[in-house]
Amino acid sequence: MKKVISILLVLIMVFSLAACSQPAEAPAPAPAPAPETPDSETPAPAPEAPSASFEGKIAIVTNTLSQNEEEYRSAQELVEKYGEDKVVHVLWPDNFMTEQEQMISIVTKVGSDPEVKALIINQAVPGTNAAVDKLLETRDDLFIAYCQPQENPPDVAARANLILQADELGMGDNIPLQAQKLGAKTLVHYSFPRHMSIVLLSSRRDLMKAKCEEIGIEFVDATAPDPTGDAGLPGAQQFILEDVPKMVDKYGVDTAFFSTNCGMQTPLIKASVDAGAIYPQPCCPSPYHGFPSALGIESVGYTADAMAQVISETAKKLDAKGVLGRFSTWPVPVAMMNTVASGEYAIKWINGEVGDELDIAVLEGLMTEYANGIAVSTTTYVEGDAEFPTYRLIMMDFLTYGEEHIIN
Numbered sequence: 348m349k350k351v352i353s354i355l356l357v358l359i360m361v362f363s364l365a366a367c368s369q370p371a372e373a374p375a376p377a378p379a380p381a382p383e384t385p386d387s388e389t390p391a392p393a394p395e396a397p398s399a400s401f402e403g404k405i406a407i408v409t410n411t412l413s414q415n416e417e418e419y420r421s422a423q424e425l426v427e428k429y430g431e432d433k434v435v436h437v438l439w440p441d442n443f444m445t446e447q448e449q450m451i452s453i454v455t456k457v458g459s460d461p462e463v464k465a466l467i468i469n470q471a472v473p474g475t476n477a478a479v480d481k482l483l484e485t486r487d488d489l490f491i492a493y494c495q496p497q498e499n500p501p502d503v504a505a506r507a508n509l510i511l512q513a514d515e516l517g518m519g520d521n522i523p524l525q526a527q528k529l530g531a532k533t534l535v536h537y538s539f540p541r542h543m544s545i546v547l548l549s550s551r552r553d554l555m556k557a558k559c560e561e562i563g564i565e566f567v568d569a570t571a572p573d574p575t576g577d578a579g580l581p582g583a584q585q586f587i588l589e590d591v592p593k594m595v596d597k598y599g600v601d602t603a604f605f606s607t608n609c610g611m612q613t614p615l616i617k618a619s620v621d622a623g624a625i626y627p628q629p630c631c632p633s634p635y636h637g638f639p640s641a642l643g644i645e646s647v648g649y650t651a652d653a654m655a656q657v658i659s660e661t662a663k664k665l666d667a668k669g670v671l672g673r674f675s676t677w678p679v680p681v682a683m684m685n686t687v688a689s690g691e692y693a694i695k696w697i698n699g700e701v702g703d704e705l706d707i708a709v710l711e712g713l714m715t716e717y718a719n720g721i722a723v724s725t726t727t728y729v730e731g732d733a734e735f736p737t738y739r740l741i742m743m744d745f746l747t748y749g750e751e752h753i754i755n
Contacts, residue, residue: 401694403464406435406457407686410470414441417635418469418494420649421686434690435463439472447474454478458486465693469494469686471503471510479506490696492689495682500728504735509692509705511685513632514726514740515547519554522605523564525627525745529673531603533565535594537587537615538607539573548607555605565598574610584614591618603627612637616674620665625673628745632677634658649683651719658746659754671748678746679718685741688713705737718743 407422409415422436437453440446455478457463466482468475471493479491483506492509503510526534536552543549552568559566571587574580587606595602603625606615612629616637619626629636634657639646642664647653658678665671691713695701701709707725714723721744728738746752 401433401697403462403697404433404435404460405465405467405690405693405697406437406460406463407467407469407690408437408439408453408457409686410472411438411441414439415470415682417633417649417680417682418686421469421680421683422467424649424683424687425690435460443472443474447477450474450478451481454482458482458489463489464697465490465492465690467492467494467686467689467693469682469689471496471498471507473497476502476506490693492693494685494689500735500738501730501733504728504738508696508703508737509689509710510728510735510738511689511725512728512738512740513681514742515551516554517726517740517742518628519551520558521742521745522627523555523558523562523566525675526603526605526625527562527564529603529625529627529675529747530601531564531625531627533567533598533602534559535567535569535598535602535604536607537569537571537590537605537611539571541573541575542607552607567594567598569594571606571608571611574608580610583608583611587611587614588618591615591624592622595622595624600624606630609636613641616641619674620668620670623668623670623673626675628676631682632743633680633682634661634676634678634746635680636676638676649680654679655754658748658752662748662750662752665748666750666753671750675745675747677743678721679743681741681743684714684717684723687717707736707739710739714741721746 407425409418409422412419426434426436435457437457439453440449443450454466457466466489468491475493475496476498482489491507492511493503493507494511496503496510496512523534534555536555538548538552543552556566556568569590571590572578572583574583576582591604594604600623604615604619605627606612607630609630616626620641634654635646638644638661639657642661644657644660644664646657662671665674688710692701692710695709711723711725715721724742725739726742728735728740
């Protein structure tokens with residue numbers, strides 16, 4: 348079950364990435380957002396912080412604020428912690444698939460600074476390998492981390508010292524099991540042909556179906572409109588709002604819903620709440636993904652206290668609707684955890700606290716620390732007879748919204 352399909356359909360995955368970056372899914376942005384133009388390489392300045400206790404700098408490449416807010420904010424979190432003199436934050440172009448030369452220029456520019464000792468890339472979108480290859484022509488002394496890579500895994504493992512990716516196939520087992528814990532008798536899986544042509548997503552769907560059959564849950568394979576189609580995202584969202592009640596009428600309130608598309612999470616959560624149904628997790632598990640916008644919650648930031656407040660407000664809204672205990676997610680945004688844990692690990696590498704061989708215990712400890720003590724486990728990516736120990740697949744326990752999460 349832990350084996351990941353090795354070659355993803357890269358161009359199609361890019362559409363998946365774009366679908367996962369709908370602005371409607373992001374929480375209310377903080378003041379003074381960064382420039383979002385494709386040729387903007389430097390985000391808005393963050394508050395100055397005291398110099399950190401490590402030599403040199405680390406560089407972080409993320410998508411823009413409009414493409415993925417959580418990735419962007421995670422880099423800013425490290426900038427605020429260590430200061431702009433120690434953490435360099437640059438951005439991929441929004442249209443990275445047609446801006447390969449600019450991607451190469453961005454990575455080469457940060458690598459040309461001899462003070463930069465580590466490079467963190469989140470997400471490692473298509474074209475990252477080519478950009479890193481150019482960098483490696485002159486710099487072979489950097490610690491390089493990829494987060495959520497979208498190129499051939501063995502090729503990625505040949506270039507990066509650390510690779511982090513959510514265990515999508517592991518979710519094929521975990522989502523049905525969590526739905527069962529929440530009381531589900533039926534699990535509806537919404538997707539569309541474009542997503543189901545992506546091997547990773549279709550394989551996860553097949554695993555979910557098999558697990559449902561094993562544990563006695565009825566699996567419903569439902570086709571939704573593609574948000575990139577003629578009706579666009581509004582049409583796809585309207586379909587979800589109208590179809591969920593029909594599914595509940597047909598299968599009952601003990602029906603769990605899951606969608607492969609990020610843009611569908613807000614209407615899916617809203618419709619599931621209104622129908623009294625079950626929702627085991629967003630496609631990209633996070634307390635911020637879909638919940639605030641679906642429930643009318645204003646996000647106040649990404650600190651531990653702010654996250655606890657968002658979780659509390661979500662629990663209050665669910666309680667008022669009578670569905671507390673029937674909705675869950677992962678306790679922290681994985682996209683943010685990946686950047687922060689990679690950056691902190693890179694600093695330990697710079698300081699000589701870890702060697703060139705990946706120290707998994709230290710890595711998982713940093714992730715658990717970010718998750719406020721909630722255990723985070725990783726497993727090794729395996730392809731055929733080959734194992735890639737630096738390629739870590741992430742799994743976390745679920746946060747099921749309950750009374751204990753409500754802060755009075």
